[in-house]
Each structure stands twice: as C-alpha cells, then as structure tokens.
Amino acid sequence: MSGHSKWSTIKHKKAAIDAKRGAVFTRLAREVTVATRAGASGDPAMNFRLRLIMDKAKTANMPSENIDRAIKKGLGIGTDGAAFEEITYEGYGPGGAAIMLMALTDNRNRTAAEVRSTFSKAGGNLGESGSVGWIFESMAVVSVDDVSEEKAEEIELAAIDAGADDFKSDEGSLEITGPPSSLQSLLECVKAHGLDPSNAVVTMVPTTMMELDTVKAGQTMRLIDKIEELDDIQEVYTNADFTEEALEAYGA
Numbered sequence: 001m002s003g004h005s006k007w008s009t010i011k012h013k014k015a016a017i018d019a020k021r022g023a024v025f026t027r028l029a030r031e032v033t034v035a036t037r038a039g040a041s042g043d044p045a046m047n048f049r050l051r052l053i054m055d056k057a058k059t060a061n062m063p064s065e066n067i068d069r070a071i072k073k074g075l076g077i078g079t080d081g082a083a084f085e086e087i088t089y090e091g092y093g094p095g096g097a098a099i100m101l102m103a104l105t106d107n108r109n110r111t112a113a114e115v116r117s118t119f120s121k122a123g124g125n126l127g128e129s130g131s132v133g134w135i136f137e138s139m140a141v142v143s144v145d146d147v148s149e150e151k152a153e154e155i156e157l158a159a160i161d162a163g164a165d166d167f168k169s170d171e172g173s174l175e176i177t178g179p180p181s182s183l184q185s186l187l188e189c190v191k192a193h194g195l196d197p198s199n200a201v202v203t204m205v206p207t208t209m210m211e212l213d214t215v216k217a218g219q220t221m222r223l224i225d226k227i228e229e230l231d232d233i234q235e236v237y238t239n240a241d242f243t244e245e246a247l248e249a250y251g252a
Contacts (some may be wrong), residue, residue, distance in 0.1 A: 027089040027234055030084055030104040031069040036074025040083045048184055052200060089115050090132045093223050094123035095216030097240035098132035100204055105232040114230050120222035135239050139165075140183035143199040144174045144190055155193050162189040173198075177205065206239030217246035 039047035089101040105111040119126045163182030168175040
C-alpha cells in the first residue's frame with residue numbers, strides 16, 4: 001500500500017493548494033447532490049455519506065450556500081432537471097500501471113470521449129469494464145496527522161475492535177484501513193481519542209503494486225493530472241508505486 005499512500009499524500013497536498021476552486025466546488029457539489037439522493041436525506045446526522053462529503057466541502061472552504069443548493073438539488077427542490085450518474089472507467093497508464101476513474105456525469109457520451117482522448121494523448125489505454133477492477137479492493141481509510149507514537153498505539157488497539165484490518169505509521173501520521181462498513185466506527189474511534197481525522201473515505205486500494213522507472217512514472221503522473229482536470233472526474237486510483245526518485249523528478 002506504500003504507493004497508494006504516497007500518491008494519496010501527493011493528492012492531499014495538491015488539493016490544499018489547488019487554485020481552481022471553481023472546479024473543486026463543482027465536483028464537491030455533485031458529490032453532495034448524489035449522496036443526498038442516495039441516502040434520501042439532506043440531514044447529515046441521518047446520512048453518513050453526506051456528512052463525510054460535507055466535512056470535505058467545508059475543509060475546502062466551500063460556501064455554505066453552495067452546499068445547501070446541492071442538497072436541495074439532491075432532494076429535487078428547485079432543480080434544473082439534470083441527473084448525474086456514477087460511472088467507473090478503467091485503463092492502463094504509459095508504463096502499464098492500472099488506473100481506475102470514478103466519474104459523475106450528466107452526459108456519459110461526452111465523458112467517455114474526454115476520458116478516452118486523455119488516455120490516448122498521454123500514451124495510455126482505456127480498457128473495458130473489469131479490465132483492472134480486480135486489482136483494487138474497496139476499503140475504508142481513515143488518516144490522522146500529527147499524532148504521537150504513544151497515541152497512535154492507543155488508537156490502533158481501539159481501532160481493532162472497531163473493525164480495522166491494517167495500520168501504517170509514518171513520521172507522525174497514522175493510516176487505518178478496514179472494510180467499507182467499518183468507516184463510521186473507525187471515524188468515531190479516532191474522534192473518541194480527541195483527534196480529528198485528516199481524511200476519512202471509502203476508497204479503492206490496490207492489492208498489488210507496480211513500480212515504474214522515472215520516465216514512465218513521470219508520464220503516468222502527468223496522465224493522472226490531466227484526468228483529474230476533467231470536469232466529470234471525481235476520483236482517480238492507481239497501483240503505480242512511485243519511487244522517491246520519480247517523485248522528485250516530477251516535482252511532487
């Protein structure tokens with residue numbers, strides 16, 4: 001999971017300095033709308049998925065009126081009639097690493113064309129459904145920053161009872177993983193120890209990693225950047241294990 005963790009860290013840092021707030025807010029609004037519709041509730045106390053996305057939106061400094069408008073759209077109140085659907089795309093990067101994309105779109109033909117073109121121009125290949133999905137496993141991931149070694153050990157012991165399967169500690173950070181159903185209990189476990197998670201999501205974690213040389217790693221990271229710039233793409237996952245040398249060469 002080292003490659004997953006490193007790339008997640010890179011994405012987290014990039015997100016913190018992302019100047020394209022309009023695009024970020026648009027993506028978050030779609031997530032809020034879909035979560036509201038899926039949970040049939042605009043109350044975060046009753047809709048756990050919505051609560052997590054609202055926390056993410058607030059962290060990104062998304063205005064409250066934008067969140068409220070997205071919730072109303074999910075409830076069918078004053079909407080413009082646009083209906084978003086969740087679509088998964090799978091493919092390979094220039095070096096053969098698996099890449100999985102999650103999109104929210106109101107026009108699947110447009111999104112498919114954009115995704116296919118982006119892969120092609122970057123030297124990758126968009127595959128068929130199921131071509132790389134078997135490489136990833138859906139898991140709950142809860143991350144904590146600035147945690148002492150003693151506190152991390154306390155949380156790990158408690159998290160086992162909350163459903164945790166694995167832990168990763170690195171320079172004051174702690175990553176807890178478990179089955180998707182354990183996300184809420186893991187989140188509550190961390191908060192019970194007086195800490196606020198820096199990240200809490202159900203995500204796709206690769207079961208096997210592929211290490212790339214510096215050139216192919218750079219090409220793959222550029223492809224992922226281009227994919228993330230597409231309006232309809234919400235999340236990008238890869239099993240590419242980027243070396244420190246490759247990350248430094250890319251400027252990450």
